[in-house]
Structures are given as C-alpha cells and as structure tokens.
Amino acid sequence: NAGVTQTPKFRVLKTGQSMTLLCAQDMNHEYMYWYRQDPGMGLRLIHYSVGEGTTAKGEVPDGYNVSRLKKQNFLLGLESAAPSQTSVYFCASSSLGPSSEQFFGPGTRLTVL
Amino acid sequence: QQPVQSPQAVILREGEDAVINCSSSKALYSVHWYRQKHGEAPVFLMILLKGGEQKGHEKISASFNEKKQQSSLYLTASQLSYSGTYFCGTGGQGGSEKLVFGKGTKLTVNP
Numbered sequence: 001n002a003g004v005t006q007t008p009k010f011r012v013l014k015t016g017q018s019m020t021l022l023c024a025q026d027m028n029h030e031y032m033y034w035y036r037q038d039p040g041m042g043l044r045l046i047h048y049s050v051g052e053g054t055t056a057k058g059e060v061p062d063g064y065n066v067s068r069l070k071k072q073n074f075l076l077g078l079e080s081a082a083p084s085q086t087s088v089y090f091c092a093s094s095s096l097g098p099s100s101e102q103f104f105g106p107g108t109r110l111t112v113l
Numbered sequence: 114q115q116p117v118q119s120p121q122a123v124i125l126r127e128g129e130d131a132v133i134n135c136s137s138s139k140a141l142y143s144v145h146w147y148r149q150k151h152g153e154a155p156v157f158l159m160i161l162l163k164g165g166e167q168k169g170h171e172k173i174s175a176s177f178n179e180k181k182q183q184s185s186l187y188l189t190a191s192q193l194s195y196s197g198t199y200f201c202g203t204g205g206q207g208g209s210e211k212l213v214f215g216k217g218t219k220l221t222v223n224p
Contacts, residue, residue: 031210042115042200043155043214050210058211090154098143098204098212099162104154 002026004105006091012111013081021076021108023091031094032074033058033102034066036087043090049074050097081112114138116203118215125191125222133186133218135201143204144177144184145212150197158186158199188220196222 007022023032030051035043045058047066055066063085065077074093078085088109092102116137123131135144142163147155159169161177161184169175174187188195198219202212 033211035214040216042216043202045211045213048211056210059213097210098145099160101145101157101160101168102147102155102202102212103157106154 004091004093004103006089006105006108008108009106010109012113013078014113015082017081018077018079019081019110020078021089021091021110023074023076023093023105024072025074025093025103026072027093027095027103028071029093029095029103030071031097032068033092033094034064034074034076035090035092036060036085037090037107038087046076046089081110083112086110086112115213116201116215118199118201118218120218121216122219123221125220127191127193127222127224129191129222131188131191131220133188133199133201133220134183135185135203135215136181136183137203139182139203139205141177141179141182141184141203141205143212144175145202145204146173146175146184146186147200147202148195148197149200149217155200191220191222193222193224196220 033048034046049068052071091105146158149155198217
C-alpha cells in the first residue's frame with residue numbers, strides 16, 4: 001500500500017516549456033486535489049476532482065490544466081511554464097471530501113528559470 | 114476565503130503547552146488540522162465536524178466553536194517531535210467539496 005505517490009520529485013524547466021505532474025493513489029479514493037505551497041502562503045488549491053472524469057477549479061487555477069481519466073490518477077499540466085509557477089506541488093486524496101482526512105503525496109519541487 | 118491562524122509562530126520549551134487558533138469569516142462545516150515538518154508532506158492530525166463529531170489522534174485535542182466560526186488546537190506537555198508548521202483547513206457549508214487552508218503556525222519546541 002503505497003498511499004499517494006507523485007512523479008517526478010524534482011524538475012527544472014525553462015520559461016515557456018511544458019510538463020505534466022503525475023499523482024497516483026491506491027486507496028480507491030474519490031476525491032483528489034492539487035495544491036501549491038509557497039513560503040508564507042500555506043497550501044493553495046489549484047484544481048480538484050470529485051471522481052473519475054470530473055475536474056473543478058480551485059483558488060489559483062490559472063496557467064494549469066488537469067485530467068482524471070482513471071480514478072487512481074490525477075494529472076497536473078503546465079502548458080507554458082512561467083517563473084511565478086516555481087513552487088512545491090502537493091497532491092492529496094480523500095474518501096469523503098471535507099468529511100475525511102486528506103492523504104498527501106511527498107511533493108514535487110518545480111523550478112522555472 | 115482563507116482562514117486566519119494565530120499566532121504565526123510560537124517557541125516552547127519541552128513540556129510546555131500551546132494553543133493554536135483558526136478563525137473564519139464564513140460558516141463552517143468542518144475544520145481539519147495538519148502538521149508539516151520541514152521538507153515533508155503535511156500529515157493529518159484531526160477533523161472536527163459541525164455537530165460535534167471529531168476524528169483524529171488520541172493524543173491531540175481540539176475544539177470547534179460553530180457560532181464563532183473558530184477552532185483551537187491544544188498541544189499539551191509538548192515534545193521535541195511536535196515541532197513543525199501547523200495548518201488548519203476549513204470546509205464550508207452548501208456541499209463544498211474543498212478545503213481552504215490557513216497560512217500556518219510555526220511551532221518550535223526546544224529542549
């Protein structure tokens with residue numbers, strides 16, 4: 001039982017490049033979330049999903065896209081990376097949304113030059 | 114709207130107590146508490162739900178005042194392992210599926 005895993009752990013991009021972050025969970029959770037964490041800002045929600053095939057915008061969705069084609073996977077895409085997207089990205093999952101705990105992945109540290 | 118946590122930082126000696134507060138301007142359905150150590154992912158501590166239900170670790174205690182839209186996390190007889198940043202996440206009413214997290218409270222426990 002691996003819980004929530006994220007790929008890759010570290011990445012450096014140049015401005016304008018694209019990339020996809022992969023989040024996978026093996027707990028059969030319906031809800032999945034992508035957050036970014038910047039110093040002093042806490043965790044800010046980018047996008048989330050309440051089940052396979054669904055996605056919704058969070059607090060800071062601009063510049064990101066997501067897909068949830070399979071229940072266990074939640075992908076976060078950056079089409080044209082900008083230095084403002086330098087951050088640590090965390091994926092999380094939960095079984096019952098706000099009524100249940102969120103399990104976080106180990107994070108991806110992304111630097112955009 | 115982002116909940117407000119106080120204090121922003123606190124320094125304790127081992128064995129001392131601390132209270133971390135979280136307040137919201139909106140009516141709350143749930144309050145979550147997580148702890149994050151440097152370079153690691155946040156780890157679940159407790160959920161408090163409207164109506165009084167609580168789920169979490171036995172050694173952690175917290176309160177949820179629905180009328181005041183506030184929650185407090187109580188850390189008693191602190192240990193070195195309690196050091197880290199504590200986040201509250203609030204879930205609103207109306208079927209909202211997401212949490213909004215505060216900016217965090219940094220707790221340092223010294224020997």
